[in-house]
Amino acid sequence: MAEPRQTRNTERTRRAILDAAQQVILEKGAAVTLAQVASVAGVSKSGLIHHFGNRDQLVVAVVEDVHDQFRESVLSHLDLSENYPGKMLRAYVRVLCAESTDAVAARDFTSAPMWSGLYAIPAVAAVMSGQSAWWSEQFTLDGLSTERVLIVRRAAEGVAAAGVYGEEGEAGIAAARRLLLELTTEGTFHTPV
Known part of the structure; x- marks a missing residue:
């Protein structure tokens, strides 16, 4: 026992x-x-x-843990009743651009300057590369164009970072969230002619 x-x-x-x-x-x-x-x-x-x-093993474990928590959070926001492309990207936006403090860890995570010195550790760089590849694969399978995914994904990450730095308040984050979610729906993203 x-x-x-x-x-x-x-x-x-x-x-x-x-x-x-x-x-x-x-x-x-x-x-x-x-x-x-x-x-x-x-x-x-x-x-x-x-x-x-040692310190590097701890840092790598923290980076892996933060990624795991973030992934779990995104997957918990996946709405399987949405029977059209972009489910995963919408869940990603919902987490990064949450209207409450539920996304504080996700927003902290997106603040690259806070983590940037850690990328010099080769094992951390490998974890980050693997995670980026995993997300890219998920978004590719999600059924939206590469361009649309790129714009929405990076914009959501930027909105989250602005929230961390206090450059964007709840109202601005909520407005960005609505627009980004709209952009994940076919027919709402128009390329200039």
Whole structure:
């Protein structure tokens, strides 16, 4: 019976470390140290190293975890009753341009300057490349033109970043969300002649 309890504690500690690391990375950027993360997580530095062998392993795990959470959030906003192309892209827009604080993590995630120093770690760059390829594949399968996906996807990411930096309020985000969702519907995107 001691085994399941140990597993739960291990999972809980690992989760606390990942959450603390994400918080510290958002505050300090690439200058994050294991000691800072351990302090915020409420574990010893050696306890942190037990779960993540070094700083790079921890950072990679955080980037993977944030991507997993973001993907889960988008998938939870997927409306399978929409029987026309663009379902995945609409879910992506709904998450990044949410009208409430539900998308704070997604918006933080899109703030590249907060994460940019981490891209120098080769394993982080590989994770980012793999994630980008996964999203591109999903949007290709979604049935919309490459141009439409490019415009809507990058605009949603920009709106989310503007929300993080306080450059866009809830009303502006809501208006952008409505327009971007409209652009994911066939016939609403007109190319100039």
